[in-house]
Amino acid sequence: MRDLFNRFFGGPKTVGKSKEEAKQRLKFLLIHDQVDLTPAQLDTMKAEILEVIAKYVEIDQDGTEFKLEKEEDCIALVSSIPVRRVVERPASPPPAGVTPAPA
Amino acid sequence: MSECIVITSGKGGVGKTTTTANLGVALAQQGHTVAVVDADIGLRNLDVILGLENRIVYDLVHVIEGECRLKQGLIKDKRLDGLSLLPAAQTRDKNAVTPDQMRKLVAELKEHFDYVLVDCPAGIEQGFKNAVAGADKAIIVTTPEVSAIRDADRIIGMVEAAELPEPQLIINRFRAKMVQSGDMMNKEDILEILAIPLLGVVPDHEDIIVSANRGVPVAFDDESLVGEAYRRIGRRLGGEPDVPLLDLTVDDGLWTTIKRWMGLAPAREVAR
Ligand SMILES: Nc1ncnc2c1ncn2[C@@H]1O[C@H](COP(=O)(O)OP(=O)(O)OP(=O)(O)O)[C@@H](O)[C@H]1O
Ligand SMILES: [Mg+2]
Numbered sequence: 512m513r514d515l516f517n518r519f520f521g522g523p524k525t526v527g528k529s530k531e532e533a534k535q536r537l538k539f540l541l542i543h544d545q546v547d548l549t550p551a552q553l554d555t556m557k558a559e560i561l562e563v564i565a566k567y568v569e570i571d572q573d574g575t576e577f578k579l580e581k582e583e584d585c586i587a588l589v590s591s592i593p594v595r596r597v598v599e600r601p602a603s604p605p606p607a608g609v610t611p612a613p614a
Numbered sequence: 615m616s617e618c619i620v621i622t623s624g625k626g627g628v629g630k631t632t633t634t635a636n637l638g639v640a641l642a643q644q645g646h647t648v649a650v651v652d653a654d655i656g657l658r659n660l661d662v663i664l665g666l667e668n669r670i671v672y673d674l675v676h677v678i679e680g681e682c683r684l685k686q687g688l689i690k691d692k693r694l695d696g697l698s699l700l701p702a703a704q705t706r707d708k709n710a711v712t713p714d715q716m717r718k719l720v721a722e723l724k725e726h727f728d729y730v731l732v733d734c735p736a737g738i739e740q741g742f743k744n745a746v747a748g749a750d751k752a753i754i755v756t757t758p759e760v761s762a763i764r765d766a767d768r769i770i771g772m773v774e775a776a777e778l779p780e781p782q783l784i785i786n787r788f789r790a791k792m793v794q795s796g797d798m799m800n801k802e803d804i805l806e807i808l809a810i811p812l813l814g815v816v817p818d819h820e821d822i823i824v825s826a827n828r829g830v831p832v833a834f835d836d837e838s839l840v841g842e843a844y845r846r847i848g849r850r851l852g853g854e855p856d857v858p859l860l861d862l863t864v865d866d867g868l869w870t871t872i873k874r875w876m877g878l879a880p881a882r883e884v885a886r
Contacts, residue, residue, distance in 0.1 A: 533827035540667055547705050550668040
């Protein structure tokens with residue numbers, strides 16, 4: 512009915528909130544533009560970093576978050592990486608020239 | 615047989631990027647494979663109009679400099695089979711690319727796509743020369759304004775100097791009401807001045823703004839009048855040159871229609 516009304520009287524076809532979408536997309540875009548790192552590149556970086564971290568600790572892959580955020584006068588890479596527990600691993604030999612501290 | 619079409623205007627802000635995005639969508643909707651190429655290096659925009667900005671990893675300059683393969687640089691539009699975007703670099707400038715490199719890139723794209731649409735930057739310098747380098751033909755976008763038409767005329771000359779065939783014209787931001795009241799040049803006026811064939815007319819419409827906000831080109835919207843204008847142009851371009859242009863008759867509302875029935879208002883002037 513409303514559609515019919517709008518059709519006759521030339522009202523807006525979609526009652527929009529598209530400006531909110533525009534604003535959100537823009538904020539995101541401008542931060543990424545500033546550091547010249549696209550969201551897709553951030554994703555790749557995230558995957559690489561997590562790969563390294565996973566060598567040492569077990570992490571909750573789904574719960575991790577990586578994003579660029581605008582701080583007062585800089586842009587920060589903010590990440591949250593939930594750690595489950597330390598992975599059991601064989602004790603690595605101490606680097607050459609370093610005497611292990613007595614137990 | 616595939617074809618590379620450059621969308622150009624001379625004057626900035628007349629609707630080249632909007633046109634490229636929507637014709638890309640319209641051609642892909644007809645079942646063609648299409649690559650849209652953002653040649654506006656340093657001022658990347660086609661990605662946001664298409665809503666694909668979050669998926670960029672590589673760009674045109676990466677591809678040209680051999681830092682990635684062409685396939686890695688192309689972003690497939692998941693909403694529409696057959697449509698892919700090659701984004702511009704955002705942090706380089708127009709001199710990062712030469713016409714020869716563009717020619718080579720376009721030749722490679724043409725092996726994979728039916729249509730390669732190149733979104734040309736404003737101006738007549740290096741960016742324009744790069745954008746036209748690999749093109750088989752040009753579409754000129756203008757608005758019904760003196761400055762835009764003057765620049766279009768200049769660009770038509772440059773397109774001919776580049777030994778491309780006679781370009782086709784899209785008149786954008788057409789306002790039937792202003793034409794009717796005599797405050798805007800109509801199609802005939804513009805064609806008389808520019809003397810090139812008309813490919814299409816696109817109304818000035820707020821749907822364009824909403825679609826840009828959302829990153830969803832208006833050609834996706836079946837109910838939009840502007841979307842229909844682009845779909846028709848896409849068909850005329852894609853092998854059905856006789857598809858009629860959208861009838862942009864002034865939609866002057868119920869009251870004038872009633873008055874017209876009663877003989878109190880002048881008959882409609884069709885914006886032909
Ligand atoms: N038919 C239309 N109706 C309403 N607004 C339009 C229409 N076409 C284009 N616009 C608006 O005009 C502005 C410029 O459009 P666009 O970016 O496509 O132009 P352009 O020629 O690519 O610009 P540039 O020269 O900067 O690359 C945009 O804000 C766009 O939303
Ligand atoms: Mg543009």
